[in-house]
Amino acid sequence: MIDRADVGRAGAAMRDGAARLGGRLLSTATSGVAKARSAAKPLHPRGEVWTARLAAAPNVVAEPEVAWLGDVITDRVEVRVSTAIGLRPGWPDISGVAVRLPLADRPAGGRHVALSKADLLFASTGTGPLGRFLLAPTLHPDQHPLSTLLPYRGTEQPVLFALRPAGPRVGGVALQYELAFAHGTGPWQVCGRLHLQEQVPRSLEFDPIGNVPPGLTQYRWVRLLRSPAYRAARRERHHR
Numbered sequence: 001m002i003d004r005a006d007v008g009r010a011g012a013a014m015r016d017g018a019a020r021l022g023g024r025l026l027s028t029a030t031s032g033v034a035k036a037r038s039a040a041k042p043l044h045p046r047g048e049v050w051t052a053r054l055a056a057a058p059n060v061v062a063e064p065e066v067a068w069l070g071d072v073i074t075d076r077v078e079v080r081v082s083t084a085i086g087l088r089p090g091w092p093d094i095s096g097v098a099v100r101l102p103l104a105d106r107p108a109g110g111r112h113v114a115l116s117k118a119d120l121l122f123a124s125t126g127t128g129p130l131g132r133f134l135l136a137p138t139l140h141p142d143q144h145p146l147s148t149l150l151p152y153r154g155t156e157q158p159v160l161f162a163l164r165p166a167g168p169r170v171g172g173v174a175l176q177y178e179l180a181f182a183h184g185t186g187p188w189q190v191c192g193r194l195h196l197q198e199q200v201p202r203s204l205e206f207d208p209i210g211n212v213p214p215g216l217t218q219y220r221w222v223r224l225l226r227s228p229a230y231r232a233a234r235r236e237r238h239h240r
Helices: 004-036 058-062 067-071 220-238
Strands: 047-056 077-083 095-103 116-124 158-165 176-183 189-200
Touching: 047 067, 047 095, 058 067, 058 189, 067 095, 077 189, 116 158
Parallel strands: none
Antiparallel strands: 047 077, 047 189, 077 095, 095 116, 158 176, 176 189
C-alpha cells in the first residue's frame, strides 16, 4: 500500500527540484541579458516612478488575506511602471507595475511594531483561471490587466493579486487601477483602488521575497524559482 505522506514528500521534492532548475535558468538568462545590453537594469530597464494613493475597499477587514490593506499609509504609496524587456515602441512587451505599500505602525500586544512595507510585483497576464498564470506581451500596457503571476500562501489557499486599468490615461500610463485578489483559480474580488498622482525622478528597488504582505508567505518553490534571478539582477546592476 502506498503511503500518502511518502507520495506528498516525493511530489514536493520534484516540485522544488523543478523550481530550483527554473531559478538557475532564469538567473543565467538574466545575467546574459545584462551583459548584452548597456542599461543599468537587465530586466525592466526603463520605467517611470509615480507617487500614488491607495483606497482600500470597505470589505477588506473581513478577509484575512487582505486585511493588511487597511494598515497602508494611503498617501505614501510608490509605483514603478515599466516593460520587462524594454523593446522600442510599437513592439509587444511584458508590461510591469511594481507597487510599494508602506504599512502603519500598529500596537501589538501592548508594544509598537516597526514600520514595514509590502512590495507587490505585477506583470501583464490574462485574468482567467489559467491565463492569470501566463505572461502576455501587449502593445497597450495602459489597457492590459496584470497579475502577480506567482501565488502567495494564504491562510488556507493560494492567493494572487491583480491590477486592472480603470480610468484616465496619460502618455501610455494608466492613472487608476482596480486592485483585486483571488484564491487560486477562483473569482477575483475587488479590494482597493490605486490612484497614480505625480511622476517623480526617483529610483526604486523592490523586493517581493523580503517584503511580503502580512499574513501571507512565499511558497518554497516560488522562492527557489525567483530568488536566483533577483540576486543576479542586483549583482549585475551593482557591478556597472
